[in-house]
Amino acid sequence: MSPKKTKSSKKTSEHRVTLIPGDGIGPEVVAAAQAVLAAAEAPIRWQTCLAGAEVFKKGVASGVLPETVASIRETGVALKGPLETPVGYGGKSANVTLRKYFETYGNLRPVRELPGIRTPYSGRGIDFVVVRENVEDLYAGIEHMQTPGTAQALKLISHRGSEKIIRLAFELARAEGRKTVHCATKANILKLTEGLFKRVFEEVAQDYPEIRAEHMIVDNCAHQMVMRPEQFDVIVMTNMNGDILSDLASALIGGLGFAPSANLGDQASIFEAVHGSAPQIAGKDMANPTALISSAVLMLRHLGEMARADAVENALLATLEDGKALTTDIAGHAGVGTKAFTQEIIKNLGRAPKSYPRRDYKRLRLPRVDDATGAAVAHRVVGADVIVECAEAPAALGPRVEAATAGLSLKLAQISSRGAKVYPDEVGVTPEPGDCLRLRFKSVRADAAVSDAAILELLTRVAGLAPWVHVEKLSEFDGKPAFTKDSGED
Secondary structure, three states, X not given: OOOOEEEOOOOOEEEEEEEEOOOOOHHHHHHHHHHHHHHOOOXXXXXXXXXXXXXXXXXXXXXXXXXXXXXXXXXXXXXXXXXXXXXXXXXXXHHHHHHHHOOOOEEEEEEEOOOOOOOOOOOOOOEEEEEEEOOOEHHHOOEEEEEOOEEXXXXXXXXXXXXXXXXXXXXXXXXXXXOEEEEEEOOOOOOOHHXXXXXXXXXXXXXXXXXXXXXXEHHHHHHHHHHOHHHOOEEEEOHHHHXXXXXXXXXXXXXXXXXXXXEEOOOXXXXXXXXXXXXXXXXXXXXXXXXXXXXXXXXXXXXOOHHHHHHHHHHHHHHHHHOOOOEHHHHHHHOEOHHHHHHHHHHOOOOOOOOOOOOOOOOOOOOOOOOOOOOOOOEEEEEEEEEEEOOOOHHHHHHHHHHHOOOOOEEEEEXXXXXXXXXXXXXXXXXXXXXXXXXXXXXXXXXXXXXXXXXHHHHHHHHOOOOEEEXXXXXXXXXXXXXXXXXXXX
């Protein structure tokens, strides 16, 4: 959704933007960004709204006021200070709540060496963007205690969600003139979930022939990011992988205090610094506003204010390069306060850094993805996995299950514990004691589909032996198994 615009008295397009000051140092760094944008004559009319700790204290479990949601829905754009997630009261993170409300599926984390900020990687020309899927994966937050001693989390990866974030990564490469997109997954182990992400990447890459597409196992990506970070242009990842490696990446250029981010969605986009609320220095004029100002630069480019974005970014970079008035987290005892650093940036508007390579940015086009997800032509249920709460030895449980389910159209194929086959035991496996086992049943006839009625009858009989806590159908799509095998399974 394009940001709504109105006409100002100066006959220039004015952008309405929701402003969330945040908690801790949030109001200070937000005020710094506002001051710099005002000095750069960015045509923005702010709508100030609340979220975070103060809202939790009002008894709002989401940490977000309804009027804040309404404002973002109206403006389509928000600039947000860091929000605190209180301990002992309130509900889930207000940050996560906002991302879920507005389906901001794409998280962009630019990682670029900054002038005047010394790190072990200085001089190596680090300049890449981590593109992280932002709403799926384990971060859907769907967890259960299957038994008192075993927990599970559902890792949800969809074709549509994967396609949206992967296309966004390629569109970003086009907008910023980048040559390579890496896709980092754990598809060697998680062959269906991470494997789906990899397969969609390979499909989408064909629509961007001018951009080199490379897949990399995510642990190797972490290794390469430390060894040779300058090799990367764009890296696209699922949610958890992207969360972990984007924080690693920010350490290469000086830490979270320099890390901006954009949360992009079709309904609205939210721009924020990655760092926390740092309550220990709140109100002391000590906060470094670099990350929030850089996030405001991303917001200006999103709004199409390319020249003003360049002007603000150049003034910030020139200030860092000069090193005359830097905050104490950079300069130590010789440092200045937040307000003095902000005034130095404003003084440098119209300047550009002398030793910093310029990048030409075009406005990023958010991708559109069709509703169709390439559904399989044929779907057949061939069995069922039944998870039971049971501390009985598999060697004892197996024969009892076989006897109890005799005569059904499903038969016990095996019992597994934590993904390893433990019954029938052909190799002498001694499973770790636990209270959760998975019973895999398959159709007695290889050519016959399994009905819901057959699974319900199966569950009734299994329940007479051990409480079942979860069931998953075993499906074939277009004749291919849509489930993984256990270690030791034929």
